[in-house]
Amino acid sequence: xxxxxxxxxxxxxxxxxxxxxxxxxxxxxxxxxxxxxxxxxxxxxxxxxxxxxxxxxxxxxxxxxxxxxxxxxxxxxxxxxxxxxxxxxxxxxxxxxxxxxxxxxxxxxxxxxxxxxxxxxxxxxxxxxxxxxxxxxxxxxxxxxxxxxxxxxxxxxxxxxxxxxxxxxxxxxxxxxxxxxxxxxxxxxxxxxxxxxxxxxxxxxxxxxxxxxxxxxxxxxxxxxxxxxxxxxxxxxxxxxxxxxxxxxxxx
Ligand code: NDP
Ligand code: 8X3
Numbered sequence: 001x002x003x004x005x006x007x008x009x010x011x012x013x014x015x016x017x018x019x020x021x022x023x024x025x026x027x028x029x030x031x032x033x034x035x036x037x038x039x040x041x042x043x044x045x046x047x048x049x050x051x052x053x054x055x056x057x058x059x060x061x062x063x064x065x066x067x068x069x070x071x072x073x074x075x076x077x078x079x080x081x082x083x084x085x086x087x088x089x090x091x092x093x094x095x096x097x098x099x100x101x102x103x104x105x106x107x108x109x110x111x112x113x114x115x116x117x118x119x120x121x122x123x124x125x126x127x128x129x130x131x132x133x134x135x136x137x138x139x140x141x142x143x144x145x146x147x148x149x150x151x152x153x154x155x156x157x158x159x160x161x162x163x164x165x166x167x168x169x170x171x172x173x174x175x176x177x178x179x180x181x182x183x184x185x186x187x188x189x190x191x192x193x194x195x196x197x198x199x200x201x202x203x204x205x206x207x208x209x210x211x212x213x214x215x216x217x218x219x220x221x222x223x224x225x226x227x228x229x230x231x232x233x234x235x236x237x238x239x240x241x242x243x244x245x246x247x248x249x250x251x252x
């Protein structure tokens with residue numbers, strides 16, 4: 001059996017890093033991306049060196065950088081079996097009327113445009129081979145709005161609807177698309193959201209059992225191992241300690 005290749009955006013921490021380790025354990029070749037070169041270099045060294053791991057350091061919101069990274073892949077990494085569109089972030093938790101517009105743009109550029117650039121670049125290779133799998137990381141935030149979620153929730157709702165619509169385009173190509181929608185997971189997510197205010201980030205996980213990055217990596221692995229005629233369209237994965245709350249009311 002030939003060695004398969006997964007490209008993971010945002011492999012330098014959290015879900016992406018955990019997925020890289022898991023797929024490496026199962027003998028897959030990896031294309032790891034992110035903006036932190038040193039972390040990519042360390043992972044490459046740890047998970048098998050240049051033979052097994054290609055690294056691409058770029059910002060997913062830079063369309064030309066994305067295209068150049070795909071074009072520059074070494075020959076043996078060019079047939080991508082799975083694209084894990086994972087790179088993403090939340091910035092801030094202010095009400096819309098007080099939010100920072102730069103943060104809003106950054107979330108749209110990363111979570112929406114970055115995912116689009118990677119998907120559009122890889123899809124022709126997959127449809128040509130009549131084989132491939134796009135796994136997007138959406139969020140419960142795409143389904144369940146919460147105060148201060150505004151644009152982050154909106155970007156993840158985009159990921160959900162885009163995933164569904166692309167599936168419709170791909171009918172007959174054998175290329176699969178899934179959207180995993182995790183709930184609260186302890187990664188660097190909250191440190192990024194609260195801009196390195198670690199005390200505030202820690203509070204998100206205080207007294208509750210959040211998901212681990214490995215829980216989502218295992219979900220990705222499970223999806224990839226479903227039979228090729230099966231497409232799990234959407235998969236919401238929450239901690240047992242999290243559920244959807246009631247509607248909000250303002251009362252005088
Ligand atoms: P982390 O902050 O731990 O990881 C985010 C990854 O995305 C990092 O590797 C980071 O790499 C990369 N990334 C962020 N922005 C960019 C960019 N502009 N260009 C390239 N890479 C980028 O968080 P998670 O692992 O938790 O997040 C992964 C995904 O899961 C995100 O899409 C997030 O929205 C989603 N999610 C997270 C949940 C949670 O509770 N943790 C729940 C639901 C969804 P680098 O900084 O090196 O560029
Ligand atoms: C991350 C989960 O609830 O913080 O997508 O938005 S949440």
